[in-house]
Amino acid sequence: MQNKDFGKIRKALWPIYNYELKKLLPMLGLFFFISFNYTIVRNIKDSIIVHAPGSGAETFPMLKLFGVIPAAVIFMLIYAKLSNILSKPNLFYVTILGFLGFFIAFDLVLYPLHDTIHPHEYMEALQQEFPKARYFLAMFRNWSFSLFYIFAELWGSVVLSLLFWGFANDTTKVEESKRFYALFGIGANIALDVAGRVTSKFGKLRDDLPVGVDPLQYSLDHLILFFSISAVTILFLYWWINRYVLTDPRFYDPSKIKSKAEKPKMSLKESFFFLIHSKYLLYIALLVITYGISINLIEVTWKQQLGLQFPTENEYLEFYGKYNISVAWTTIFMMLFVTGNVIRIFGWRFAALITPSVLLITGIVFFALVIFMDLATPIVAFFGTTPLYLAVIVGLVQNVMSKSSKYALFDPTKEMTYIPLDQESKVKGKAAIDVVGSRLGKAGGSVIQIGLILYFGSLAVATPAIACVLFIIIAVWIVAAARLSKEFAAKSANSSEK
Numbered sequence: 001m002q003n004k005d006f007g008k009i010r011k012a013l014w015p016i017y018n019y020e021l022k023k024l025l026p027m028l029g030l031f032f033f034i035s036f037n038y039t040i041v042r043n044i045k046d047s048i049i050v051h052a053p054g055s056g057a058e059t060f061p062m063l064k065l066f067g068v069i070p071a072a073v074i075f076m077l078i079y080a081k082l083s084n085i086l087s088k089p090n091l092f093y094v095t096i097l098g099f100l101g102f103f104i105a106f107d108l109v110l111y112p113l114h115d116t117i118h119p120h121e122y123m124e125a126l127q128q129e130f131p132k133a134r135y136f137l138a139m140f141r142n143w144s145f146s147l148f149y150i151f152a153e154l155w156g157s158v159v160l161s162l163l164f165w166g167f168a169n170d171t172t173k174v175e176e177s178k179r180f181y182a183l184f185g186i187g188a189n190i191a192l193d194v195a196g197r198v199t200s201k202f203g204k205l206r207d208d209l210p211v212g213v214d215p216l217q218y219s220l221d222h223l224i225l226f227f228s229i230s231a232v233t234i235l236f237l238y239w240w241i242n243r244y245v246l247t248d249p250r251f252y253d254p255s256k257i258k259s260k261a262e263k264p265k266m267s268l269k270e271s272f273f274f275l276i277h278s279k280y281l282l283y284i285a286l287l288v289i290t291y292g293i294s295i296n297l298i299e300v301t302w303k304q305q306l307g308l309q310f311p312t313e314n315e316y317l318e319f320y321g322k323y324n325i326s327v328a329w330t331t332i333f334m335m336l337f338v339t340g341n342v343i344r345i346f347g348w349r350f351a352a353l354i355t356p357s358v359l360l361i362t363g364i365v366f367f368a369l370v371i372f373m374d375l376a377t378p379i380v381a382f383f384g385t386t387p388l389y390l391a392v393i394v395g396l397v398q399n400v401m402s403k404s405s406k407y408a409l410f411d412p413t414k415e416m417t418y419i420p421l422d423q424e425s426k427v428k429g430k431a432a433i434d435v436v437g438s439r440l441g442k443a444g445g446s447v448i449q450i451g452l453i454l455y456f457g458s459l460a461v462a463t464p465a466i467a468c469v470l471f472i473i474i475a476v477w478i479v480a481a482a483r484l485s486k487e488f489a490a491k492s493a494n495s496s497e498k
Contacts, residue, residue, distance in 0.1 A: 016179060023241075023251045024180060027168065028187045030237045033230045034164050035188040039195035039324055040227050041103065041152035044220070047316040048145045050307040053120060054127065055138040055145075057304035058459045061296070061446035062136050067146055068153045069443070075154060079162075089242055092163055093235060099159065100231045102151050107224040110144040111217060118142055132454050167238075171252055185335065185407065189328040196324025198226055203317030216313040271432035280491065281429040283484035284417050285437050287352075290477035291410060292441015293448065294359055295402055297470045298366075300449055302395035304459050305370060309392045323396060327403045334408035342409065343416075349485035352413040355405040356477045362398035363474070366391055367467035417484065420491035 016024055049059050082091055110117070123141035127134050139146045172180060202222045206215035246252040275281050310316040343351045369376055369391040376387040418426050448469055449459075456462035 016183075019250065020176070022248070023176075023245050024183070026237050026241050026245060027172075027180065028183060030234060030241070031164060031168075031184045032187045032191045033234045033237070034160055035191035036195045037227050037230050037234075038152075038156050038160055039192050040199065040223055040230075041148075041155055043195070043199045043317055043320045043324070044223060045145075045149040045152040046303060046320065047313045048216070049142075049149055050303060050316065051311075051313050052138065052142040052145050053118075054123065054134060054141050056135065056459065057300050057307055058135040058449075058453050059138045060300050060303065061449040061453070062139055063146060063149050064153075065443060065446040065450060066136070067139060067150045071150045071154060072157060075158060079158075088167075089238070092167070092238055095158065095163060096231055096235055096238075099151060099155055100228060102147075103224055103227055106144065106148050107220050110147075111220060114142075114144055117144060132457055135453060171241075171246060182335075186332060189332045189335075192331075193325050193328035196321040196328065198321070199223065199324065200318045200321025203314045203319075203321060206312070206314040219314055219317060271436045274428060274432045275436060278425065278429065280417075280421075280484070280487045281425065281433065283480045283487065284414065284429070285433045286480035287410075287414060287477065287484070288433055288437030289440045289444065290473050290480065291355070291406070292437065293445040293473050294356075294470060294477065296442070296445025297449065297466055297473070298359065298363065298395075298398060298402065300445075301370070301459065301463060301466060302366070302392075302399060305388060305391050305395060309388050323399070326396070326400045330400050331404040331407050334404050339408045339412055343412065348413055348416060348488060349482065351409050352481045352485065353478060355402065355410045356474050356481065358401045358405060359398065360471065360474045360478075362394060362401065363467070363470055366394045366398055367463065367470075369394060371464050371467065417488050420488070420494070 046060075049055055049063070050057055052059075079091075079095070082094065086094060118141060120141060123137050127137055130137070168181075168184075169177075202219040205218070209215055209218055275285050306316060306319065310319055342354070369380075369387050373387040373391070376390075380387045380390055418430055421429060449462075449466065452462040452465050452469075453459055456465065459466075
């Protein structure tokens with residue numbers, strides 16, 4: 001009996017058979033290094049944009065709307081053409097090498113020459129003529145930094161989402177995915193921790209550099225070197241998996257792997273009309289949209305405060321690396337110990353309301369400190385700090401909790417709501433929500449911020465308005481979650497009776 005009990009415990013903690021390590025470990029390594037690289041370039045892009053001449057956190061929504069989205073469309077057109085010419089492995093190699101080539105070129109050529117190649121004087125003159133367009137012009141004024149930002153964002157959507165998950169879904173059996181994919185999530189957070197430590201280390205070394213050495217160039221040289229070694233490792237692991245794992249019939253046999261049902265392709269208009277005919281699906285879509293907008297509004301305002309608190313790129317990188325580490329281990333802890341227990345003990349509604357409630361409470365404190373910074377100075381000084389630093393720390397807690405609760409509570413509760421639906425509503429509803437939710441969630445926050453920044457002239461002046469919009473969005477989120485809870489309970493009861 002004891003051996004059987006031990007076997008059950010072992011299977012629960014480590015649900016992998018020994019022979020499967022041949023496939024699991026290289027796939028886990030592939031995901032680890034892709035996630036590692038994403039964190040490295042994501043940290044760099046935020047630092048250089050916040051501190052670029054004439055720029056600031058206000059430039060982020062401009063870049064997302066006018067830079068990343070058009071670049072993603074252009075990339076997909078090129079990718080579709082290349083997919084007709086190249087095999088899947090060669091397409092993978094070409095894409096990774098393309099990204100690697102750009103980031104090396106940025107480190108060795110574009111950044112060292114940025115003062116020469118950026119049209120500062122011309123853009124300064126345009127800014128004088130069109131002062132409200134300052135942050136839109138900043139994209140072109142610091143065009144090589146904007147390219148870095150765009151390529152860094154595309155690494156996440158192209159390499160992480162398209163290449164890795166496309167490859168994993170094509171080559172992983174259903175029964176393997178149930179055991180492998182949770183480990184990929186933990187591996188991604190360990191990569192976040194490692195990348196955070198690397199970023200923080202090379203941001204911190206600024207104090208030991210000789211006079212005349214550009215601290216950011218020094219950090220870039222080392223961080224892009226780590227990125228390059230990781231990219232080469234990605235290429236090697238992908239080659240290894242194709243050469244030695246997928247040729248093993250235990251792991252991959254096209255004749256035995258069931259073809260996955262293709263997700264129906266729906267336009268934005270079709271998705272919207274499908275959703276408005278179902279109150280239940282509309283509530284789920286509202287959760288996704290309000291989460292996306294809320295995170296966008298919070299992050300940009302927090303990053304503006306970070307830029308003020310840490311006035312150099314390297315100080316920003318050091319702090320942001322520590323932020324990565326905090327997110328990584330908070331997420332791992334919540335995934336291991338919070339997700340299942342909270343849902344099981346307190347129910348779906350309680351678990352679904354944790355994320356917006358945390359954002360609301362921390363948001364009130366954060367925005368109060370930012371908006372009433374002058375009034376708060378004497379009180380906060382009593383505790384030996386400043387309102388700006390306290391706002392940064394509260395924002396840190398807010399962002400750590402929002403990221404970790406997304407993976408540990410928001411995503412699981414959202415996915416649970418599809419369970420009691422019939423097959424057509426489940427498949428088409430999820431596809432529609434992915435289209436509407438992802439687009440409106442990502443673009444909605446940027447559009448709101450751009451409108452408020454253009455109206456008020458700067459993010460600092462627009463902060464009270466942003467806070468009001470955020471609290472309205474979170475209120476909609478809470479109401480939608482509460483109403484969805486009732487619908488979910490009713491549908492679950494009807495489903496169990498059948």
